[in-house]
Amino acid sequence: MKEDYYEVLGISKSATAAEIKKAYRKKALQYHPDKNPGDSSAEEKFKKSAEAYEILSDADKKARYDQFGHSAFEGGGGGGFGGGGMNMDDIFSQFGDIFGGGFGGGGFGGFGGGGGQRRVKGSNLRIRVSLTLEEIANGVEKKVKVKRKVQAEGVTYKTCATCNGRGQVTKIQNTILGRMQTAAVCSTCGGSGQILDGKPGDADAQGLKVVEETVSINIPAGVEEGMQLKVPNKGNDAPGNGVPGDLLVAIETQEHSTLKREGDNLHYDLYVSISEAVLGTSKEIDAVGGKVRIKLEAGIQSGKILRLRGKGITSLNGYGAGDILVHVNVWTPKELNKEQREFFEKMQGNDNFEPKPEKSDKSFFEKVKDMFS
Numbered sequence: 001m002k003e004d005y006y007e008v009l010g011i012s013k014s015a016t017a018a019e020i021k022k023a024y025r026k027k028a029l030q031y032h033p034d035k036n037p038g039d040s041s042a043e044e045k046f047k048k049s050a051e052a053y054e055i056l057s058d059a060d061k062k063a064r065y066d067q068f069g070h071s072a073f074e075g076g077g078g079g080g081f082g083g084g085g086m087n088m089d090d091i092f093s094q095f096g097d098i099f100g101g102g103f104g105g106g107g108f109g110g111f112g113g114g115g116g117q118r119r120v121k122g123s124n125l126r127i128r129v130s131l132t133l134e135e136i137a138n139g140v141e142k143k144v145k146v147k148r149k150v151q152a153e154g155v156t157y158k159t160c161a162t163c164n165g166r167g168q169v170t171k172i173q174n175t176i177l178g179r180m181q182t183a184a185v186c187s188t189c190g191g192s193g194q195i196l197d198g199k200p201g202d203a204d205a206q207g208l209k210v211v212e213e214t215v216s217i218n219i220p221a222g223v224e225e226g227m228q229l230k231v232p233n234k235g236n237d238a239p240g241n242g243v244p245g246d247l248l249v250a251i252e253t254q255e256h257s258t259l260k261r262e263g264d265n266l267h268y269d270l271y272v273s274i275s276e277a278v279l280g281t282s283k284e285i286d287a288v289g290g291k292v293r294i295k296l297e298a299g300i301q302s303g304k305i306l307r308l309r310g311k312g313i314t315s316l317n318g319y320g321a322g323d324i325l326v327h328v329n330v331w332t333p334k335e336l337n338k339e340q341r342e343f344f345e346k347m348q349g350n351d352n353f354e355p356k357p358e359k360s361d362k363s364f365f366e367k368v369k370d371m372f373s
């Protein structure tokens with residue numbers, strides 16, 4: 001008894017045309033003979049999937065199948081494998097439709113046989129770029145010197161004799177499904193279809209030489225330590241008609257003397273004297289755009305966190321900027337002269353100097369929670 005076409009593709013009877021196509025594409029990739037050489041079971045599943053798609057992708061055939069099942073196509077009346085009307089060439093003629101073109105035309109090599117030479121890509125280069133906090137906050141253009149391989153002047157190439165310039169070599173095998181053609185990248189030319197014919201004395205075996213080049217790198221605001229940027233086509237050249245590789249830029253950040261970064265926010269430790277905390281004052285603090293003056297109210301408590309909104313790092317995703325969180329620390333002197341000591345001794349027991357935390361004076365854990373909210 002033949003297996004139900006919907007079960008073959010793993011879909012329901014209510015599947016749309018797009019879902020049918022997607023299911024067949026998945027099965028075809030899974031059981032393609034190139035991916036399962038010598039596996040007769042995979043070949044059979046590949047054949048069944050193509051048979052199911054040939055029926056279910058046609059609105060008229062699908063309607064007949066839904067009404068009468070496999071009997072609708074017995075005796076050669078409906079096409080498909082049941083009538084013996086589809087062979088392996090018919091199966092691969094479907095690939096242009098399923099995989100978006102460029103795959104039909106007989107033969108397997110990379111789902112299409114015809115193949116042709118491929119553009120070989122040169123190797124990538126990797127460098128590190130160290131940035132200050134100011135550069136990270138505002139974005140920056142960096143010019144760096146890079147040693148990369150380029151094609152030497154005067155180098156010439158000729159058509160690869162192994163693959164005759166196709167970039168692929170083919171092999172025909174006899175299988176239970178008939179003659180099958182497979183293709184692989186030519187090992188002589190690496191798929192470019194060309195090999196070195198002549199080169200100057202300063203070129204290597206691939207016709208390349210090392211040059212030093214200044215490359216401009218546009219670094220956006222908000223990058224972080226460990227991120228990697230890509231500058232296309234600034235890696236090593238490829239031999240022949242290939243395309244250059246890429247320059248991969250790893251980001252390193254320099255430590256700032258007073259500001260500490262946490263995501264898009266910056267933290268600043270501000271130390272004030274007891275008298276400044278009691279009387280109130282104004283202070284200049286560091287920010288990535290220069291100095292910023294802030295006002296401290298009289299009676300400010302040690303541990304108070306002041307938030308300067310929008311003064312932090314610009315978001316890499318373009319969602320505004322972070323904040324600067326100013327942590328107020330009241331500095332207690334370790335040594336006092338006689339007059340100072342006498343003053344504080346008099347204040348002991350004074351009601352005005354006794355701690356009286358209010359509800360607005362948050363605990364340490366509440367302050368930490370606020371920093372991350």
